[in-house]
Amino acid sequence: MYAFIFRHLPGPLWLRIIWVILLVAAALVVLVTWVFPWLSQFSPLTDSTIGT
Amino acid sequence: MNRRYEAEQPFGRQGEGLSNLGGGIAVTRRDRSQRPSARRRRRSFLQIAAQVFGELLITAGVILLLFVAWQLWWTNVESNAKQDQAVEEFFADLGENPVTQEPEEDIQTSGGDQIPVLETMAPGETFAVIYIPRFGDNYTRPVTSGVTTAVLDNLGLGHYPETGMPGAVGNFALAGHRQTNGAVLDDIHTLVPGDRIYVQTQDGFYSYVYRNTQIVLPDRVDVLAPVPTRPGVEPEERMLTLTSCNPRFGAQERIIAYAVMESFQPLADGPPDEIAAQVADVAAGSA
Numbered sequence: 001m002y003a004f005i006f007r008h009l010p011g012p013l014w015l016r017i018i019w020v021i022l023l024v025a026a027a028l029v030v031l032v033t034w035v036f037p038w039l040s041q042f043s044p045l046t047d048s049t050i051g052t
Numbered sequence: 053m054n055r056r057y058e059a060e061q062p063f064g065r066q067g068e069g070l071s072n073l074g075g076g077i078a079v080t081r082r083d084r085s086q087r088p089s090a091r092r093r094r095r096s097f098l099q100i101a102a103q104v105f106g107e108l109l110i111t112a113g114v115i116l117l118l119f120v121a122w123q124l125w126w127t128n129v130e131s132n133a134k135q136d137q138a139v140e141e142f143f144a145d146l147g148e149n150p151v152t153q154e155p156e157e158d159i160q161t162s163g164g165d166q167i168p169v170l171e172t173m174a175p176g177e178t179f180a181v182i183y184i185p186r187f188g189d190n191y192t193r194p195v196t197s198g199v200t201t202a203v204l205d206n207l208g209l210g211h212y213p214e215t216g217m218p219g220a221v222g223n224f225a226l227a228g229h230r231q232t233n234g235a236v237l238d239d240i241h242t243l244v245p246g247d248r249i250y251v252q253t254q255d256g257f258y259s260y261v262y263r264n265t266q267i268v269l270p271d272r273v274d275v276l277a278p279v280p281t282r283p284g285v286e287p288e289e290r291m292l293t294l295t296s297c298n299p300r301f302g303a304q305e306r307i308i309a310y311a312v313m314e315s316f317q318p319l320a321d322g323p324p325d326e327i328a329a330q331v332a333d334v335a336a337g338s339a
Contacts, residue, residue, distance in 0.1 A: 001104045031115065036122045040232075041201075043123060044303035048237070048296045049199045049212075049227045051273035 123232050127205070131234035135208045138178045138194035143335050146254060146319070167219040167290075167316045168255040173197040173211075180218060181334075182209060182226075183250040183327045186262075187239045192334050195251070199227045208236040215276050215293075218251045218258045219316060222278035225293040230300055230307070237296035240309050241265070249292060249311050250327050256318040257327075260292040260311035267298055267305050275308045289313070 009016040040046060173179045175198035184191050196203050199210040209228040216222035228236035247262040268275060275295065278287035290313035298307035317324055323331040 001107045028118075031118060032122060032126070035115075036119055039119060040123055040127075043232075045123065045231045045297070045301060046201065046205065046229060046233065047270065047303040048204060048229045048306075049210075050268075050276060050295050050306055050308075051271060 127233045128235055131206060131208060134206050135194050135234055135236075138196070138207050139181055139192055139334060140337070142178055142181055142194060146335075167258075168253075169220045170217045170253055170255070172213055172217060175200070175213065176203060178207065179211075179253060181252045183252070183330060184243075184247070185326055185330075186243055186247045189330060190333075192330065193228075193234075193236050195226060204229060205233045208234045212276055216278065216290075218253055218292075219255075219290060219313065221290055222287040223276060223280055223291040223293055224251075225276045225295065227295045230296040230298070237294060237307075238300070240294060240296050240307055241300075243309055248314075248324075248326060249294075250324060251292070252319075252323070252331070254319070256316055256321070257323055258290075258316050259314045259324055260290075261314045262309060262311045264310055266308045266310070268308060270303070270306050272306065275306075280308075280310060 006016060006020065009019045011019070170179060176196060178194045178196045180195035182193050182195050193208050195209045195211055196207040197211050197213055199212055203210040204227060209226045211217075212225040212227065215225040218224050228234075230237050230240065243262045243265065245262060245264065249260040249262060251258040251260065266275065266281075272281075274281050274283050275293060277283040277285070278291075279285040279289075280291060280293055292311040292313065294309040294311075296307050297303040298305040322328065
């Protein structure tokens, strides 16, 4: 799958490597901004209050 | 090794579709350099599906590891920065207040054994700073009204709004994370009876003395009662209660630390000796 994506990125090798770095960075931003905060509500580590 | 290789050879020759597994590597390499798509075309749907599935599983594993790192490390970095800022703002506000206040009056109220008590703040309002020397020389954390995740995840310690304010007869109860988002009460189990917990408000410094710890189930709201664990009883002492999750890295129980108020020192008299250097550092840092 990743090999397929890499082959279909436009440009020469160096440009495709830059593409990969950008795509991974974008994925990380999405994860940290939306996915992880949402996921953390299911984590028991954040229950510190009494009676909730 | 040798015998095994011989045993497998006939099998490798037998299945033509699998022939590129063993001896075919050299051929494939040559193929690939000449025609990039040659090897790909030969793969069956099942092989592609298995590879995509495997790569997705690896991706899921990497994402879960990233989540653990984010939760246990990065949320602390973020929350600590926000807490430092809240402490800075608290001190900046203090710097403005003495102009309107008359310090001499404060000393008089202290002499008359009257301890000033703030009114309950609006949710999200940082109204105090707490110092716990047992947790380290640099343990300076803001105290914010409310125990919603918005408060606890960003600003560390939250005040149960239905409980008393610092210095009030009754129970001044706080909640904080044991792990993640600043991990403000990670060391709560290291408190030793006699340890001081200092709470600074715009009025002065309230010194509490740590007394004991209790481990309870999460539904025990009576630890927040004016007389902890004895709801309905008229309070006589000024209590401070810290609640966090227990065990560390878990939340099956709650760990509760109780402290009793010992003394009050108005802002004009300066901070108590034990935290004088620390308060000066923080005040200088936010000036």
